[in-house]
Amino acid sequence: MAGQSAGKIQILLFAGLREQAGWAEKQWAVAADPGAAVTPRGLWLHLQLPGELDQGVRVAINQQFADPDTPLQPGDELAFLPPISGG
Amino acid sequence: MSSLFYPRSAEAEAKTMQLRIDLHDDCFEPLHVLERWQAELRHGGIADSAAESLFIGRVRDTTTDGTPLEALELEYYPGMTEQQLERLALNCCNHHGVSHCLVQHRIGRVLPGEAIVLVAIGADRRGPAQRCCQELLEALKHDAPFWKREWRADGTGTWLTGNTPL
Numbered sequence: 371m372a373g374q375s376a377g378k379i380q381i382l383l384f385a386g387l388r389e390q391a392g393w394a395e396k397q398w399a400v401a402a403d404p405g406a407a408v409t410p411r412g413l414w415l416h417l418q419l420p421g422e423l424d425q426g427v428r429v430a431i432n433q434q435f436a437d438p439d440t441p442l443q444p445g446d447e448l449a450f451l452p453p454i455s456g457g
Numbered sequence: 458m459s460s461l462f463y464p465r466s467a468e469a470e471a472k473t474m475q476l477r478i479d480l481h482d483d484c485f486e487p488l489h490v491l492e493r494w495q496a497e498l499r500h501g502g503i504a505d506s507a508a509e510s511l512f513i514g515r516v517r518d519t520t521t522d523g524t525p526l527e528a529l530e531l532e533y534y535p536g537m538t539e540q541q542l543e544r545l546a547l548n549c550c551n552h553h554g555v556s557h558c559l560v561q562h563r564i565g566r567v568l569p570g571e572a573i574v575l576v577a578i579g580a581d582r583r584g585p586a587q588r589c590c591q592e593l594l595e596a597l598k599h600d601a602p603f604w605k606r607e608w609r610a611d612g613t614g615t616w617l618t619g620n621t622p623l
Contacts, residue, residue, distance in 0.1 A: 457601075
C-alpha cells in the first residue's frame with residue numbers, strides 16, 4: 371500500500387456500523403501520535419465509534435482478522451467489522 | 458461476478474483438490490452452476506466424485522420479525538471476503554480430505570426465493586462430503602465478512618446482527 375496512503379492508516383467501516391458512525395472510510399496520520407503504538411482499540415476509542423469493540427465487532431488488519439491490541443503500521447488497512455451474517 | 462478458481466496443481470494446498478469460489482451480483486441458478494462446473498472438470502479429464510453433498514440456501518419471504526420481506530441486501534468487504542472464503546474452504550477441505558469444493562455466494566440485492574449460497578463438496582465417501590459441507594457452510598456464515606439487511610415494503614431496512622439457528 372504505497373502512494374497516498376504511505377504514513378497513514380486507512381480505516382474502513384461496514385454495514386450498520388458505518389451507518390451509525392456516519393462515515394465509511396478515514397485516513398489516520400500515524401505521525402500525529404508518534405509517542406505511542408497505535409492499535410485498533412486505541413483508534414476505536416479515539417474515534418468514539420458506537421458500541422463495544424469486544425461485543426461482536428471484529429477487527430481486520432490488511433484484510434485478515436486480527437487482535438484489537440495489535441500495533442498498527444503506516445500503510446495498514448484497518449477495518450472494523452460488525453457482526454457477520456453470511457450464507 | 459468475481460471468481461477464484463484453482464485447477465489441479467495450481468496451489469500446494471489444493472494439489473489434489475478442485476476449488477472454485479464465485480461471488481454473484483445477479484441471480485444464479487445453483488444446479489446449473491454446479492452442472493456447468495462439473496462438465497468443465499470432466500472436460501479437463503477430472504472424474505466425478507463418488508460422494509457429493511450440497512447445500513443451497515434461499516432467501517425467505519419474511520423478515521426475522523415475521524413481516525413480509527421485500528428484498529435482502531448483502532454487503533461484503535471486497536478483497537477480504539474472497540480471501541476469507543478461500544482460507545475457510547482450503548482449511549475445511551484439507552481437514553476432511555475432500556476432492557471437490559464449489560462455493561457460490563450472492564452479493565447485492567437478493568429477492569425472496571432466490572439462491573443466496575451454494576456449497577457443493579465432492580469426496581470419496583459420504584461422511585467427509587457431508588461433514589465438510591456442513592462445517593464449511595457454518596464457517597462462512599460466521600467467519601466470512603458478509604452483512605445482511607432486510608428491506609420491507611414500507612422502505613425501511615434493518616441490518617441483521619447474527620445468523621438464524623442451525
